[in-house]
Structure formats: C-alpha cells, structure tokens
Amino acid sequence: xxxxxxxxxxxxxxxxxxxxxxxxxxxxxxxxxxxxxxxxxxxxxxxxxxxxxxxxxxxxxxxxxxxxxxxxxxxxxxxxxxxxxxxxxxxxxxxxxxxxxxxxxxxxxxxxxxxxxxxxxxxxxxxxxxxxxxxxxxxxxxxxxxxxxxxxxxxxxxxxxxxxxxxxxxxxxxxxxxxxxxxxxxxxxxxxxxxxxxxxxxxxxxxxxxxxxxxxxxxxxxxxxxxxxxxxxxxxxxxxxxxxxxxxxxxxxxxxxxxxxxxxxxxxxxxxxxxxxxxxxxxxxxxxxxxxxxxxxxxxxxxxxxxxxxxxxxxxxxxxxxx
Amino acid sequence: xxxxxxxxxxxxxxxxxxxxxxxxxxxxxxxxxxxxxxxxxxxxxxxxxxxxxxxxxxxxxxxxxxxxxxxxxxxxxxxxxxxxxxxxxxxxxxxxxxxxxxxxxxxxxxxxxxxxxxxxxxxxxxxxxxxxxxxxxxxxxxxxxxxxxxxxxxxxxxxxxxxxxxxxxxxxxxxxxxxxxxxxxxxxxxxxxxxxxxxxxxxxxxxxxxxxxxxxxxxxxxxxxxxxxxxxxxxxxxxxxxxxxxxxxxxxxxxxxxxxxxxxxxxxxxxxxxxxxxxxxxxxxxxxxxxxxxxxxxxxxxxxxxxxxxxxxxxxxxxxxxx
Numbered sequence: 001x002x003x004x005x006x007x008x009x010x011x012x013x014x015x016x017x018x019x020x021x022x023x024x025x026x027x028x029x030x031x032x033x034x035x036x037x038x039x040x041x042x043x044x045x046x047x048x049x050x051x052x053x054x055x056x057x058x059x060x061x062x063x064x065x066x067x068x069x070x071x072x073x074x075x076x077x078x079x080x081x082x083x084x085x086x087x088x089x090x091x092x093x094x095x096x097x098x099x100x101x102x103x104x105x106x107x108x109x110x111x112x113x114x115x116x117x118x119x120x121x122x123x124x125x126x127x128x129x130x131x132x133x134x135x136x137x138x139x140x141x142x143x144x145x146x147x148x149x150x151x152x153x154x155x156x157x158x159x160x161x162x163x164x165x166x167x168x169x170x171x172x173x174x175x176x177x178x179x180x181x182x183x184x185x186x187x188x189x190x191x192x193x194x195x196x197x198x199x200x201x202x203x204x205x206x207x208x209x210x211x212x213x214x215x216x217x218x219x220x221x222x223x224x225x226x227x228x229x230x231x232x233x234x235x236x237x238x239x240x241x242x243x244x245x246x247x248x249x250x251x252x253x254x255x256x257x258x259x260x261x262x263x264x265x266x267x268x269x270x271x272x273x274x275x276x277x278x279x280x281x282x283x284x285x286x287x288x289x290x291x292x293x294x295x296x297x298x299x300x301x302x303x304x305x306x307x308x309x310x311x312x313x314x315x316x317x318x319x320x321x322x323x
Numbered sequence: 324x325x326x327x328x329x330x331x332x333x334x335x336x337x338x339x340x341x342x343x344x345x346x347x348x349x350x351x352x353x354x355x356x357x358x359x360x361x362x363x364x365x366x367x368x369x370x371x372x373x374x375x376x377x378x379x380x381x382x383x384x385x386x387x388x389x390x391x392x393x394x395x396x397x398x399x400x401x402x403x404x405x406x407x408x409x410x411x412x413x414x415x416x417x418x419x420x421x422x423x424x425x426x427x428x429x430x431x432x433x434x435x436x437x438x439x440x441x442x443x444x445x446x447x448x449x450x451x452x453x454x455x456x457x458x459x460x461x462x463x464x465x466x467x468x469x470x471x472x473x474x475x476x477x478x479x480x481x482x483x484x485x486x487x488x489x490x491x492x493x494x495x496x497x498x499x500x501x502x503x504x505x506x507x508x509x510x511x512x513x514x515x516x517x518x519x520x521x522x523x524x525x526x527x528x529x530x531x532x533x534x535x536x537x538x539x540x541x542x543x544x545x546x547x548x549x550x551x552x553x554x555x556x557x558x559x560x561x562x563x564x565x566x567x568x569x570x571x572x573x574x575x576x577x578x579x580x581x582x583x584x585x586x587x588x589x590x591x592x593x594x595x596x597x598x599x600x601x602x603x604x605x606x607x608x609x610x611x612x613x614x615x616x617x618x619x620x621x622x623x624x625x626x627x628x629x630x631x632x633x634x635x636x637x638x639x640x641x642x643x644x645x646x
Contacts, residue, residue, distance in 0.1 A: 201600055202608060208601030212576060233601070237608060238615035239593075246572040246597030253535060253573040270562075274569030277524060278531030278556070285525060285560060292561035 002190045004153045004225045006062055006106035007126030013061045013106050015193060015225045015258050020281045021248075021272050022258035024108050024129075024227065025060030027051045028095065030069035040091065041071040045098045052099045057309040059273070060263040063099060064131060065120065066110040067092035088116035096123040108155070108260070114142040121150045129153050129193065131260075133182075135160030135174040144185045153191040154182075155227060164197055168210040171196055172217055179222055193225045193258065194218050200235035201243070207233060208247065212254035219255040230259040230268070241267045249275035266304035270295065325513045327476045327548045329385055329429035330449035336384045336429050338516060338548045338581050343604045344571075344595050345581035347431050347452075347550065348383030350374045351418065353392035363414065364394040368421045375422045380632040382596070383586040386422060387454060388443065389433040390415035411439035419446040431478070431583070437465040444473045452476050452516065454583075456505075458483030458497040467508045476514040477505070478550060487520055491533040494519055495540055502545055516548045516581065517541050523558035524566070530556060531570065535577035542578040553582040553591070564590045572598035589627035593618065 003016040015022045028051050030037035036047055052063055067088040075081040088111055096107060100123075109120035110131035117130055132155040133143040147154045156178040158171040165171055175194045182192055196214040199207040211233075215226050233247045234240035245267045248259065252275040263269055273291045276282040290311055297307035327338040338345045351374050353360035359370055375386055390411040398404040411434055419430060423446075432443035433454035440453055455478035456466040470477045479501040481494040488494055498517045505515055519537040522530040534556075538549050551574070557566035568590045571582065575598040586592055596614045599605045613634055620630035 205603045205606075209603055238612060239618050242593045242615075242618070243597045243600065243611070245568070246594050247601055249569040250572045250576040250598065250601060253576045270565045271569050274566045275573065277566065278570055278573060280528045280532055283528075288566070289561060292565075295562050295565070 002219075002223050002225055004129075004190055004193055005127060006129055006153065008100065008104050008106045009125035011104045011106060011126075015227075017219065017225075017255070017257065018281070019257065020276045020287070021252050021256070022062060023060045023263050023269070023272060024062040024064050024258055024260045025051075025055030025058075025105075025263045026064050026229075026260050027055055027262060027264065028063060028099065029066035029110070031066060037069040037071070040069050040095075041073060045094070048095060048098055049102045052103045052105075054305045054309070055263045056103050056105050057312045058263040058305055059269050059308070061105060062108050062129065062258075063103065063105050064108040064110050064260055065092065065095045065099060066131075067095060067113070067116045067120070068111060084113050085115055088113045089119035092116040092120040093123040096120050100125060114146065117143065118146055121146060121152065127152055129155060131155040132157050132195070133178060134158075135178050137161060140178070140181050144182055144187065147182070147187055147191070148185045153193060154187070155193050155195055156182075156224075157195045158197050166199070166204065168196070168214050172214060172221075175218060175224070176222060179224065189223050190225070193227050194222070195227050195229070198228045198230065198232045200237075201233055202236040208250070211251060211256075215251060215254045215256045225257045226255070227258040227260060228256065230261040241265060244268050245271040248272050249278070252276075252279060264305050266295070266298065269304070325542075325546050325548055327452075327513055327516055328450060329452055329476065331423070331427050331429045332448035334427045334429060334449075338550075340542065340548075340578070340580065341604070342580065343599045343610070344575050344579070345385060345550075346383050346586050346592070346595060347385040347387050347581055347583045348374075348378030348381075348428075348586045349387050349552075349583045350378055350585060350587065351386060351422065352389035352433070354389060360392040360394070363392050364396060368417070371418060371421055372425050375426045375428075377628045377632070378586045379426050379428050380635045381586040381628055382592050382631070384428060385431050385452065385581075386426065386428050387431040387433050387583055388415065388418045388422060389454075390418060390436070390439050390443070391434060407436050408438055411436045412442035415439040415443040416446040419443050423448060437469065440466065441469055444469060444475065450475055452478060454478045455480050455518070456501060457481075458501050460484060463501070463504050467505055467510065470505070470510055470514070471508045476516060477510070478516050478518055479505075479547075480518045481520050489522070489527065491519070491537050495537060495544075498541060498547070499545060502547065512546050513548075516550050517545070518550050518552070521551045521553065521555040523560075524556055525559040531573065534570075534574060534579075538574060538577045538579045548580045549578070550581040550583060551579065553584040564588060567591050568594040571595050572601070575599075575602060587628050589618070589621060592627070 001017045006013045071081050080086045108129040108131050134157045158174040160174045201207040234243035248271050277288045294307040324340045329336045394404045403409045431452040431454050457480045481497040483497045524530040556570045557563035600611045617630040
C-alpha cells in the first residue's frame with residue numbers, strides 16, 4: 001500500500017491508503033490575505049504563529065507554508081520588491097523557522113518560485129512536502145531536481161503547458177507524465193501526491209464525479225496518493241460548507257488520502273472524522289469520540305478552535321498523567 | 324440503467340442509478356413510538372397526517388407505512404388484539420387511506436405480517452413498494468406471490484433462516500438468492516431493492532466499508548437498486564447525526580440509490596442534497612439552492628420542517644403563477 005512519509009524534526013506523518021485522511025492546513029498563505037501580508041511586511045509573525053497552533057489543534061496534521069506575499073510599501077521604496085524571486089526566498093525561510101519553533105507538525109513548502117521552495121527546503125527540519133510541480137516543462141525541470149536533491153515528496157498538479165483540461169482523461173495523462181518524469185529523476189511514485197484538480201460543481205455539473213473517478217484511477221493505475229484544494233468544489237454556490245462537508249467523505253470513499261484546506265471549520269472537520277471512522281481508520285472510534293466532546297463544548301458557546309485547543313491540551317494532560 | 328418505478332394515484336417516483344437519491348420517510352411507524360401507538364389505538368390519525376405532510380415537505384419522496392402497533396388497552400379487554408395478524412391488516416388499510424388522502428407521495432407498505440402487506444396493497448392506489456421480503460424460506464413463499472399478484476417492487480433484506488451474517492459475502496449471496504427466487508415468480512431484478520443490512524460501526528469497525536463494497540457489487544453484479552436503514556450505522560455512538568451525514572454521501576458515492584430514514588433532520592438531508600449535486604443529479608443546482616434558502620430561514624429560528632414547508636408552498640405558488 002502506498003505510503004508518503006512526511007517528517008518534522010520530531011514527528012512522522014504518513015499519507016496513505018490505510019491511514020486517516022491527512023488534513024494539510026492552508027491558512028498560512030498571504031496570497032489571499034491582505035492583512036496577513038501587511039503584518040509579514042512589518043516582520044510581525046504573531047498571526048502566523050497563532051494560525052499554526054490553531055490549525056494543529058483543530059486537526060491539521062501538516063501545515064502548508066505559502067510565501068506568496070506582495071509587500072506594497074517596500075515595493076514603493078525599492079523596485080526589487082516587485083519581484084517575487086527577491087521577496088519569497090527569505091520570507092519562506094523565516095516562515096518555516098517561525099512555524100517550526102511553535103509546532104511539531106511536518107510542513108508543506110508552497111510557492112510558485114523555485115528559489116523559495118529551495119529556501120524552504122533548506123530551512124525545514126525533517127522531510128517536508130513540496131507544493132508543487134505541474135506538467136509544465138519548465139516547472140518539471142526546475143522542481144524535480146530539488147525534490148530529488150532533498151529526497152522529499154511532492155504535490156503534482158495535473159495541468160501542463162496547454163493549461164487545465166476540462167477532460168479528466170487528459171488530466172490523468174498529465175499526472176501519469178509527471179510520475180514518469182519523476183521516475184526518470186529517481187523519484188518513486190509513493191513520493192508523488194497527485195492533485196487531480198477540483199473544478200467548481202456550480203460551473204461544471206460533472207466536477208464531483210470527475211474527481212471521484214480520477215482519484216480511483218490514480219490510486220489503482222498509478223498507485224499514488226492524492227490531494228486537492230477541497231473548497232474549490234463549492235465555489236460560487238450558497239452554503240458552501242455543506243457542499244464541502246459532503247464532498248470530502250465522498251472523495252475519501254473514492255480513495256482520496258489528503259486535502260489542502262481550512263481545518264478551522266467544524267463542519268468539514270466533523271465530516272472528515274466521520275469518514276475516517278466509516279473507513280475503519282479510527283481505532284475504537286477514539287478520534288470521533290474526542291470530536292464529539294468538542295462539539296458538545298461548542299454547544300456551550302466555544303468556537304471550534306477554542307474547544308479543539310482545550311480538548312487537545314486536556315489530551316496532553318491526560319497522557320502526561322498516565323506517563 | 325436500473326429503474327424501480329413507484330406510483331401513487333397521480334405521481335411517479337423512480338429509484339435509479341441516474342436519479343436523485345430517494346429518501347423514504349420512516350416516521351409513520353408505531354413500533355418504536357408508544358405515543359403514536361396509543362393515538363392509533365384511539366383512532367386518532369392526526370400525528371400520522373402531520374408526519375406525512377412534514378416528511379414530504381422535508382424531502383421524502385416515498386412514505387413508509389408501518390402498521391406494527393401494539394394496542395395494550397384493547398388487548399386487556401379482547402385477547403385477539405395480542406395477535407398482530409388481527410391488529411395490523413385493518414390498521415394498515417386505514418393508515419394507507421389516511422396518508423393517501425393528504426399527500427400524493429407513493430407509499431412503502433411495511434409489515435412483518437403478510438396479511439397486513441396484502442391489506443396495504445389492496446388499499447394503495449398506484450404502485451407502492453413492499454417492505455419487505457428476506458431470504459427466509461417462509462417469507463419468500465408468502466411475500467413473493469403477493470409482489471407478483473400486485474405487480475409491485477419489493478425491498479429484499481439480505482438475511483435468511485440462518486440469521487444476519489457478519490460476512491458481507493454471505494449477505495451478498497442471500498441477496499442473489501432472493502433475486503433468483505423472485506425471477507422464478509416472474510419478478511424482474513429492477514423491481515427488487517436490496518437492503519444489504521447496515522451494522523453499527525461502533526460495534527463492527529468494518530461496517531461502513533462493508534456497505535460501500537456491497538452496494539457497489541449489488542449494482543454491478545446483480546443490477547439492482549439498494550436501500551438501507553441509514554441511521555443504524557451510528558447506533559451507540561455520540562453525535563450520531565454527524566456520522567449519518569458522512570455515511571449517506573459515501574453510500575451514494577458507492578452507488579446506493581435510496582434509504583429508509585427520518586427526513587425531518589436538516590443535517591442528513593443537506594448531506595443528501597449536496598451528494599445529489601456532486602453526483603450530477605441536481606440539474607442547475609436547483610435543489611441545492613432551494614435547500615440553501617431553507618438553511619437561511621433556519622438561521623432566523625425556523626425549524627427544518629417549518630422552513631421546508633414554507634419553501635415548498637412558496638415553490639408551489641411560483642409554479643402556479645407561471646402556469
């Protein structure tokens with residue numbers, strides 16, 4: 001059975017067919033968060049550190065670290081800041097160091113800038129995941145050598161120089177090409193985590209079925225683990241969390257083994273915990289019973305993050321008491 | 324593609340591989356509801372009528388009618404009431420007549436007493452579903468002739484004279500036997516809706532996986548529609564609705580086409596509507612958008628039943644206005 005092994009300095013997380021679904025927390029990402037970008041520009045990492053702790057408490061097993069910040073004020077003073085090749089590598093190294101200092105979760109080094117990926121890989125302790133390579137020639141030639149050099153696993157997104165195909169068979173062939181090219185570099189299939197690309201079901205009615213079929217084929221034909229940007233499925237529709245909370249169990253049932261998502265959402269995280277239980281990936285229902293206590297605490301007014309943090313520190317207390 | 328056609332006097336509902344998931348409302352059942360049984364003993368059908376309307380408003384497409392009442396007071400006066408063969412047939416006929424008078428949903432005639440099934444079949448207009456036959460010899464010999472005589476579809480539960488097997492392969496073979504015996508009576512496979520039997524995942528860790536595998540095999544190898552008592556999966560565990568709400572989309576993804584369940588529950592019904600959308604069984608997302616309005620109304624304090632009833636009468640108003 002395929003196992004993709006991720007490590008921090010002290011902790012191992014396995015993405016695999018026989019493992020609980022691996023939630024990769026997406027929140028440390030200044031791309032869509034102007035306020036966070038402004039904080040980072042001022043050298044303020046308090047939100048990053050809080051988000052790291054909160055996501056882990058809520059159930060993220062891996063933390064994505066994206067360095068895609070635009071530093072508008074610095075750019076006005078120094079034109080070099082207009083270039084992400086200048087901004088991202090030192091920022092990524094700093095983000096990795098800050099997050100490693102507060103949590104023991106393995107990291108996912110996420111950038112469109114290869115030099116930022118390398119800076120993150122150099123700064124990360126253990127065995128982080130690289131996010132990402134695509135089927136684009138230039139990207140393959142830049143990222144796969146890094147993946148080989150650092151002996152790390154990589155997310156492979158199934159688009160190429162022709163863009164993102166709406167035909168799932170074409171996306172499957174892009175994934176196959178990436179797996180083959182990685183093999184040429186000596187990178188094994190179990191270190192490739194394919195993102196088959198999730199389209200919004202509001203724009204393409206077959207988007208859900210496409211993903212379920214692709215995940216199943218990727219697993220049986222290529223033997224690879226899979227991931228996705230889960231919330232994309234509900235883009236543009238009302239009550240998005242309800243759609244996400246059905247999509248995730250269905251994707252898990254089809255064989256998906258991880259997702260890059262916001263773990264600070266009770267509805268989606270409950271759906272994933274229930275799916276783990278139903279896939280027989282939650283021994284004695286222990287995780288489900290812990291979540292049920294969190295939901296109970298939420299009925300008393302606590303937020304999901306607060307109740308999760310309280311439950312996980314109580315858990316640590318109990319373990320210490322026993323030890 | 325397999326289609327099981329159910330009819331009331333005026334309405335057709337199809338259970339099928341290319342249809343939205345068919346929710347069969349379970350609430351009209353005095354077996355576990357002492358208060359309802361007491362009302363029925365007094366000839367009071369107001370709860371039955373209200374439950375019929377409420378379940379349909381919430382999204383039930385078929386209504387299960389179970390006549391398994393115990394009439395304790397009458398039994399004390401007249402020992403014949405201790406015999407369900409005496410109590411159920413006239414009660415079933417009355418329940419069917421009452422429900423037909425207030426809704427146009429097709430019915431599911433549900434009793435362990437063959438004479439009650441026949442009384443229900445005689446009273447029902449259209450083409451109801453019979454619930455149920457099993458692989459037990461006596462039951463096959465009593466129920467299949469009725470199914471043939473009335474030309475109706477039937478729920479086939481995969482236990483036999485040896486009981487309920489924990490081995491899913493044995494349950495599959497029981498289903499196959501029922502389909503074959505039905506064929507001997509001239510009943511086609513598309514009129515058999517197999518219940519593969521859902522075990523509680525709290526008692527049997529593989530219960531979820533068993534169902535997903537069985538549903539897929541029943542569909543591909545026997546070509547039959549499937550159903551289940553959905554809430555059984557979460558028996559004995561906390562936060563049951565969260566487990567049910569992940570189980571249903573996963574079962575739908577595996578190919579399940581109906582369930583006998585309580586439709587007056589927002590969490591489970593939202594999960595089913597989202598799954599329909601993700602299976603491309605909700606043209607233009609119309610059902611999802613309607614549900615989103617119901618959820619909005621619930622945020623203002625309405626119950627799911629109230630908000631659903633308001634939305635469905637608004638829908639009827641709009642259709643009339645257009646017509």
